[in-house]
Amino acid sequence: MIEIINDYASAAVDPGPRSDDWYLELAQVERHAVSLDWVFPDGGKLDFLSAGRQNRDYSAAVCSLDWDNFYDRSAGAVSSGPCATI
Numbered sequence: 001m002i003e004i005i006n007d008y009a010s011a012a013v014d015p016g017p018r019s020d021d022w023y024l025e026l027a028q029v030e031r032h033a034v035s036l037d038w039v040f041p042d043g044g045k046l047d048f049l050s051a052g053r054q055n056r057d058y059s060a061a062v063c064s065l066d067w068d069n070f071y072d073r074s075a076g077a078v079s080s081g082p083c084a085t086i
Helices: 002-012 054-063 068-076 081-085
Strands: none
Touching: 002 054, 002 068
C-alpha cells in the first residue's frame, strides 16, 4: 500500500498537464495484490493487498510521508470515485 500511496501523492502534486481521470491508472492495485485460489459458491474473488514489505525501507517510507499534507492536498480524489479503493 505504501508504494501505491507514494505514487499517488507524487502524481497528485505534479504540475504537468493531465486528464480529469488521471488517477484511474493509479487506482489499479491488482499488480500489487495476491489472489486467493478458491472457488466461491456464488462467484467472486478475494485478493490480499499488503501494507508493504516489512523492512527498513518500509519503515522509512511510512515515516517520511507527510500524512497531514497527503490528506490535506491529495485526498480530494481519494475520498470519492475509483480512488476511494486505494
